[in-house]
Every structure is written in structure tokens, then in C-alpha cells.
Amino acid sequence: MLQRPSQAPGVFAAVGLPPVVWLFALFLAPLAVIWTYSFGENRTLVDIAITGSWGNYARALKPLYLAILLKSMGFAALTTVLCFILGLPVALAITFAGRRAKLLLLVAIMLPFWTNLLIRTYALMAILRTEGLINAGLGALWGLVPGLPPFEPLPLINNNFAVVVGLVYVHLPFMVLPLYAALDRLDRSLIEASLDLGAGHLATLWRVVVPLALPGIVSGIIITFIPALGAYLTPDLLGGTNSQMIANVIERQFRSANDWPFGAALSFLLMYLTFAALMVQAIISRRSAEREAAR
Amino acid sequence: MTKGQPIIRFEGVTKRYGKVVAVDAVDLEVREGEFFALLGPSGCGKTTLLRMLAGFEVPSEGRILIDGQDVTNVPPNKRPVNMVFQNYAVFPHMSVADNVGYGLKVDGVGGAERARRVEEALALVKLDGLGSRRPDQLSGGQRQRVALARALVKRPRVLLLDEPLSALDAKLREAMRTELCQLQAQVGITFVMVTHDQDEALALADRCAVMNRGLLQQVASPSDLYEFPASRFVADFIGSVNMLEGALVVDEPDHAEVAVAGIDLPVFLDHGVTGAAGTTLWLALRPEKIELHKWAPAPPALGDAPQGRNAVAGTITHVAYLGSESLYEVTLPDGQKLKALRSNLTRWDQEDFALGEQVWLAWHACSPAVLLS
Numbered sequence: 001m002l003q004r005p006s007q008a009p010g011v012f013a014a015v016g017l018p019p020v021v022w023l024f025a026l027f028l029a030p031l032a033v034i035w036t037y038s039f040g041e042n043r044t045l046v047d048i049a050i051t052g053s054w055g056n057y058a059r060a061l062k063p064l065y066l067a068i069l070l071k072s073m074g075f076a077a078l079t080t081v082l083c084f085i086l087g088l089p090v091a092l093a094i095t096f097a098g099r100r101a102k103l104l105l106l107v108a109i110m111l112p113f114w115t116n117l118l119i120r121t122y123a124l125m126a127i128l129r130t131e132g133l134i135n136a137g138l139g140a141l142w143g144l145v146p147g148l149p150p151f152e153p154l155p156l157i158n159n160n161f162a163v164v165v166g167l168v169y170v171h172l173p174f175m176v177l178p179l180y181a182a183l184d185r186l187d188r189s190l191i192e193a194s195l196d197l198g199a200g201h202l203a204t205l206w207r208v209v210v211p212l213a214l215p216g217i218v219s220g221i222i223i224t225f226i227p228a229l230g231a232y233l234t235p236d237l238l239g240g241t242n243s244q245m246i247a248n249v250i251e252r253q254f255r256s257a258n259d260w261p262f263g264a265a266l267s268f269l270l271m272y273l274t275f276a277a278l279m280v281q282a283i284i285s286r287r288s289a290e291r292e293a294a295r
Numbered sequence: 296m297t298k299g300q301p302i303i304r305f306e307g308v309t310k311r312y313g314k315v316v317a318v319d320a321v322d323l324e325v326r327e328g329e330f331f332a333l334l335g336p337s338g339c340g341k342t343t344l345l346r347m348l349a350g351f352e353v354p355s356e357g358r359i360l361i362d363g364q365d366v367t368n369v370p371p372n373k374r375p376v377n378m379v380f381q382n383y384a385v386f387p388h389m390s391v392a393d394n395v396g397y398g399l400k401v402d403g404v405g406g407a408e409r410a411r412r413v414e415e416a417l418a419l420v421k422l423d424g425l426g427s428r429r430p431d432q433l434s435g436g437q438r439q440r441v442a443l444a445r446a447l448v449k450r451p452r453v454l455l456l457d458e459p460l461s462a463l464d465a466k467l468r469e470a471m472r473t474e475l476c477q478l479q480a481q482v483g484i485t486f487v488m489v490t491h492d493q494d495e496a497l498a499l500a501d502r503c504a505v506m507n508r509g510l511l512q513q514v515a516s517p518s519d520l521y522e523f524p525a526s527r528f529v530a531d532f533i534g535s536v537n538m539l540e541g542a543l544v545v546d547e548p549d550h551a552e553v554a555v556a557g558i559d560l561p562v563f564l565d566h567g568v569t570g571a572a573g574t575t576l577w578l579a580l581r582p583e584k585i586e587l588h589k590w591a592p593a594p595p596a597l598g599d600a601p602q603g604r605n606a607v608a609g610t611i612t613h614v615a616y617l618g619s620e621s622l623y624e625v626t627l628p629d630g631q632k633l634k635a636l637r638s639n640l641t642r643w644d645q646e647d648f649a650l651g652e653q654v655w656l657a658w659h660a661c662s663p664a665v666l667l668s
Binding site: 187189190192193194195196197198199200203208211228251 | 349350351370371372373376377378380381382384385386388397398401402445446449
């Protein structure tokens with residue numbers, strides 16, 4: 001039987017307390033420490049004085065760092081758009097596949113999750129590098145045609161292109177799964193009704209499927225955009241010196257530059273951006289929940 | 296085309312799902328302007344047949360013609376038919392007017408013309424003035440009207456209805472039946488309806504097709520289905536029936552006699568059967584065609600109508616009092632049970648025919664339907 005917390009305070013405390021303590025000790029408390037650091041200054045190599053100054057935030061918004069932040073948002077946005085364009089047909093295919101095929105496709109989407117990101121990224125490097133699989137393959141084809149100048153390998157790694165490819169690769173499942181969940185819930189007869197009334201498949205997609213799957217689409221966009229914005233490993237391994245993202249800059253502050261207060265300020269700036277994105281999603285999903293509840 | 300010409304033709308249409316045959320070699324014609332019902336138990340293939348007509352399923356074999364045009368492989372959005380879905384499938388993110396205007400919009404019908412036709416269609420289903428409502432502000436019955444208007448506004452050659460009344464409550468269903476009939480007469484469009492509810496089919500349709508296990512059993516008017524069923528399945532599926540198995544003993548051009556176990560005298564029929572003596576056949580006898588008597592009916596005088604000969608004695612073992620009538624279960628001496636329906640002609644009838652009473656059952660020589668399969 002379901003009980004309210006007030007009816008069984010002992011049980012509630014026994015079950016609820018450990019996770020609360022856990023979250024407080026390992027998440028909120030360190031976050032608070034970092035937050036106070038963001039208002040501090042380096043005194044010595046290891047000593048930080050909390051001065052309450054906004055100097056770190058002012059510095060974070062200087063053109064040099066703002067440009068990297070904007071570039072990160074650009075990368076994340078491009079990744080999200082590409083994931084949507086690639087993910088929507090995939091999600092549609094899974095939704096309308098037969099039972100067996102559906103299971104296989106879902107497993108195929110989840111499979112990368114079971115492999116370490118580092119290993120997957122190194123694998124991607126092996127494909128993209130100058131002597132990698134793609135260039136080797138193209139070179140071999142090139143060699144088949146007589147009379148051509150020597151093959152110039154394509155610059156596929158250590159640039160913006162490689163970063164976006166890596167980000168799309170890593171984040172595609174984050175887009176596909178919420179899209180699939182939303183599409184799978186869709187009443188098939190609505191699609192049939194649209195076809196029956198004379199609409200083609202594209203018109204049906206645009207006028208019926210997309211509007212009704214909107215909450216799932218927004219979820220997919222947010223869930224892709226947020227981790228892509230904070231991506232560290234992908235730009236670190238696949239990007240060149242000019243394709244660094246904000247997480248790489250933050251890492252440098254905490255490690256090689258040893259400027260924790262400034263790193264903290266950059267971290268919080270990134271987090272506020274994330275909160276803003278989540279707020280947009282909350283507003284949209286509440287609106288559609290209200291529409292559903294009124295039905 | 297004028298009313299009565301065939302508008303839809305199924306030619307040897309078969310639909311298989313793997314090894315399951317959902318629709319088995321169906322040949323069927325629907326006539327222009329009629330209200331046609333596909334009737335049968337769930338899983339009989341009636342919905343598959345309708346969905347093939349709409350274009351959502353492609354036949355494994357055979358052809359479907361609408362207006363003489365082969366539409367077997369034409370996609371749903373290019374067919375001159377529109378459908379009212381069982382759950383209505385009203386677009387939840389559009390207003391009533393946008394729902395009704397959807398089909399016109401995707402056809403490129405312009406704003407003013409579209410608005411006029413949407414208004415017209417809404418008036419047709421008595422939803423005038425509700426165009427700006429959202430579907431979540433409508434009742435189930437109103438949503439069905441939106442679905443009707445949305446399909447009719449396209450002026451289809453054929454309107455398809457998938458279990459149109461099944462989601463409505465009893466009172467509303469009754470009212471909607473009448474309205475569907477009037478609507479069909481008003482617009483003059485051919486209606487093809489799928490239903491598992493025999494009352495619905497009998498009350499609405501000009502003609503019905505009864506299906507079972509993918510096979511077409513009989514296509515006839517409601518009264519012919521009821522009074523002249525073609526098989527035991529149809530007799531049993533439509534209405535209630537007493538099925539008597541017997542053997543043909545006398546077969547003359549103007550009368551026949553059938554020996555039925557448990558009934559002393561052979562059952563007398565007022566028409567010939569044209570079968571060999573000893574042939575096994577079934578007599579389908581409707582409960583309302585059996586009379587109940589307190590005493591043995593008088594033996595027929597010479598030259599009288601021979602109906603009195605069809606009589607058998609039994610004991611009332613169950614009474615279901617239905618108000619206007621009562622349904623009696625009468626058990627014959629050999630344990631066979633027959634159902635008899637009797638109008639409660641006076642206020643004292645239930646006392647005359649009470650549980651445990653000895654009664655006589657009698658029926659006219661023309662009442663049983665003779666079935667060979």
C-alpha cells in the first residue's frame with residue numbers, strides 16, 4: 001500500500017536519507033566550494049583567497065573567452081541540427097519497423113554506450129587520420145586511375161570538421177532515443193487519417209508527425225545540446241589548436257594554468273547556459289502537458 | 296452513374312499475413328449510393344477488407360476497382376475514398392475547422408473556398424459555430440461528427456466507416472444510427488461500414504456482407520440475412536436461433552418432412568428441399584417463430600393448414616423476463632433445449648408460463664430455414 005511520508009517517517013528517513021546525504025556531500029558541497037572559488041583570487045600556487053570580486057566573470061566575458069564560448073555553442077548547435085537531421089529518419093525507421101527489426105535497431109543504437117568513450121574516440125581517430133581508413137581507401141582508389149598526380153590525403157583530423165563529426169557520432173543516440181519514444185507513442189491512426197485525407201508522406205510528417213512529437217523533439221534537442229556544449233574529450237583528441245571548446249579551456253585553468261578561480265567562473269557560466277536550455281524545455285513540456293491534461 | 300450500378304468491385308481479393316489468411320478470395324460488389332455493411336466476428340477479415348479499400352493494406356492477390364478503375368496499388372492519398380476511423384483520429388493539435396479543412400488544404404483548395412466548404416460540412420453534421428474549438432473541448436459524439444465532416448468535405452466517391460458507433464454510449468448510439476442514415480440519404484454518397492454489431496448492421500445497411508475466417512459467407516439485405524440465411528454460421532451469427540439437426544425423410548415438390556431426434560413426428564415443411572432421402576440438414580428456427588401453448592394444439596382437420604403438426608411438448612426450465620417479451624427455455628424429454636420468445640400480450644402472461652410448467656411448442660411449416668451447410 002502506498003503511504004505518505006508523514007505516515008511512516010522512520011521508513012521514509014531510512015530510504016530517503018542516504019541518497020540525500022550522498023548528493024549533498026558529493027555534489028552540492030563541492031559545487032558550493034567551486035562557486036565560492038569563482039569569487040576568489042590566486043594568492044600563492046596553492047592558496048586561494050575569497051575576495052568576493054566579480055573579476056573572474058568579467059574576464060570570462062572578454063572577447064577571447066567569449067569567442068570560445070560562442071564557438072562551443074556553435075559546435076553544439078551544429079551537432080544538434082545534424083543529429084536531428086540524421087536521427088529523425090532513424091527514429092522513424094525504428095518506430096515503423098517490425099518487432100524483431102525494432103529490437104535489433106534499438107540495440108544497434110545503444111551498442112556504443114557499452115563501449116568506453118575514449119576507445120570509441122581513438123577508433124574514430126584511426127578512421128579519420130591522415131593515414132587512416134578513409135584516406136587509405138581513397139588513396140587506393142586514386143591509384144587505380146593511371147596518369148593522376150600523387151594522392152593528397154584529405155585533412156580529416158585535428159580541425160573543426162573532425163570535432164563536429166566526433167560530436168555527432170557521440171550524441172546521435174541521445175537524439176534518436178527521445179525521438180523514438182515520442183514517435184512510438186503517436187497514434188498510428190492519425191498518420192493514416194492524414195494519408196487518407198490526401199496528404200503525401202512529407203506533408204504528413206510536417207503537419208501531423210512533427211507537431212505531435214514536438215515534446216520528444218525538444219527533449220532530444222536539449223539532451224543533445226547540453227552534453228555537446230560541455231564536450232571535452234572529443235575536441236581534445238580530434239580537434240586542432242583552433243577547434244578547442246569551452247571545456248578544454250576550463251580544464252586548462254584547473255591544470256596547466258593553475259587558475260582555479262577563473263576556471264570556476266567559466267564552469268559556472270557554462271552551467272547557467274545549461275540551466276537556460278533546461279528552462280526552455282520545461283516551459284515547452286509543461287505547455288504540452290497542459291494540453292494533454294485538458295483532453 | 297445512377298444508383299444501383301456497381302461502384303466498388305473486389306475481384307478474388309486475398310490478403311495473407313505470413314501464413315495467416317486474413318481475407319480469402321473475396322468477390323464482392325458494392326453498388327452506387329447504397330449503405331453497405333461488412334459484418335462478422337472479430338478477426339473475420341472485415342477490417343482488413345476495409346483497409347484494403349482505403350489503401351492502407353495491399354492485397355496479396357486479386358484486384359480492387361473503384362468506378363471501374365483498378366486501385367489495387369494506388370496509395371491511400373490518391374483514392375476517391377475517405378475514412379471515419381474507429382477512434383475518430385481527430386488531429387489533437389488542430390482546431391475543429393482546421394481538422395475539417397485539412398484534406399482541402401493539402402489538396403490546395405484556397406482560403407475562401409475552403410472556409411465555405413468547412414462551414415458547409417460542419418453544418419451538415421450539426422457542429423455549426425464550433426469551428427474554433429479544440430478537439431479536447433469536445434465530447435466523444437462531437438469528435439465523431441468532426442471525423443465525419445472531415446471525410447465528407449472531400450466529397451469522396453465512397454465513405455468508409457470503421458466501427459463508427461462502437462465507442463459511443465448506448466443512448467447516443469441509438470440517436471447516431473438514425474442520423475447516419477439521414478446523413479447518407481442527404482449526401483447520397485456510398486457508405487461502407489465495418490461492424491461486429493449485427494443490430495447496427497441490420498438497422499443501418501441496405502445490404503450486408505457476412506464474413507467468417509476471411510471468407511464471404513453471404514451478401515444480402517438485412518431481412519434476407521435474417522429470414523433466409525445461407526448457412527448455419529449466418530443463421531447463428533445474425534440474431535438468436537434454435538438449430539435442429541435432422542434427416543430428410545419425405546421430399547415432394549410442395550412439401551417435405553425432416554426427422555429430428557427428440558421430436559416425435561417429423562418436422563413438416565411447406566416446400567420441397569430437392570435432396571436425396573436421408574440427407575443430413577439443419578433447420579434454423581428463430582425463437583420468436585415458436586408459439587407457446589398451455590395445452591396440446593388441436594390436431595389439424597383434414598385439408599387444414601398443416602402447421603399444427605409441428606408441435607412438441609416440454610418443460611419450462613428458464614424464463615428471462617425482458618419486459619415487452621419473455622424468453623423461455625423449454626427442455627424436451629430427451630434433454631434438448633429450445634428457446635421461444637413470446638410477447639407479453641397481457642399483464643398476467645408470466646403467471647401462465649412459469650418455471651416448471653408443462654407447455655407445448657408449435658411453429659408454422661414455413662418458419663424453419665432449411666440449411667444444407
